[in-house]
Amino acid sequence: DVKVTQSSRYLVKRTGEKVFLECVQDMDHENMFWYRQDPGLGLRLIYFSYDVKMKEKGDIPEGYSVSREKKERFSLILESASTNQTSMYLCASSFARNYGYTFGSGTRLTVV
Amino acid sequence: KNEVEQSPQNLTAQEGEFITINCSYSVGISALHWLQQHPGGGIVSLFMLSSGKKKHGRLIATINIQEKHSSLHITASHPRDSAVYICAVNTGNQFYFGTGTSLTVIP
Numbered sequence: 001d002v003k004v005t006q007s008s009r010y011l012v013k014r015t016g017e018k019v020f021l022e023c024v025q026d027m028d029h030e031n032m033f034w035y036r037q038d039p040g041l042g043l044r045l046i047y048f049s050y051d052v053k054m055k056e057k058g059d060i061p062e063g064y065s066v067s068r069e070k071k072e073r074f075s076l077i078l079e080s081a082s083t084n085q086t087s088m089y090l091c092a093s094s095f096a097r098n099y100g101y102t103f104g105s106g107t108r109l110t111v112v
Numbered sequence: 113k114n115e116v117e118q119s120p121q122n123l124t125a126q127e128g129e130f131i132t133i134n135c136s137y138s139v140g141i142s143a144l145h146w147l148q149q150h151p152g153g154g155i156v157s158l159f160m161l162s163s164g165k166k167k168h169g170r171l172i173a174t175i176n177i178q179e180k181h182s183s184l185h186i187t188a189s190h191p192r193d194s195a196v197y198i199c200a201v202n203t204g205n206q207f208y209f210g211t212g213t214s215l216t217v218i219p
Binding site: 009040041042043044045088090100101102103104105106108 | 143147152155156160198207209212
């Protein structure tokens with residue numbers, strides 16, 4: 001089974017901190033995605049990557065950046081955390097564009 | 113405007129009841145997915161459909177491509193079915209997600 005592992009289940013950070021959310025997948029998937037999930041808004045795409053060192057903005061990239069130095073790892077970076085970035089963050093990967101996604105367990109980030 | 117609309121948003125059922133969750137979408141799709149998210153947050157894929165009907169245990173998913181509508185049915189519901197169910201469509205270029213249906217099954 002494909003596994004997508006997010007390094008932290010719960011995080012509490014202070015406003016202004018630089019935050020790294022890590023995601024690793026173990027099935028050599030080309031595509032990786034970062035979403036945030038908020039009540040009433042569903043899942044919204046922040047950034048995605050279709051290859052190593054490649055990144056594309058999703059629907060809500062402001063305040064975030066990403067890094068994909070290795071195929072298996074896709075990192076989401078909050079350069080200066082703000083309280084409106086308190087959310088559930090979900091990483092996903094897929095073999096190709098028309099294939100199903102495998103999701104990680106999510107990271108619940110609270111910015112105080 | 114949401115490309116994917118789910119109903120109902122919240123649903124409470126007694127154990128044993130038959131449950132239906134609906135999903136309508138407005139874009140052309142290559143596939144539709146039903147996802148399940150448990151209170152801990154992790155999401156698992158239940159079904160991927162491009163036509164017809166699929167069944168897995170007590171879960172049944174149907175899709176009508178012409179009407180751009182899908183339903184997820186749960187027969188003989190059980191408290192362990194309590195979760196958020198999310199409809200997602202794949203246009204071939206990207207995914208669009210519904211906001212989810214929160215299901216609570218009471219013993």
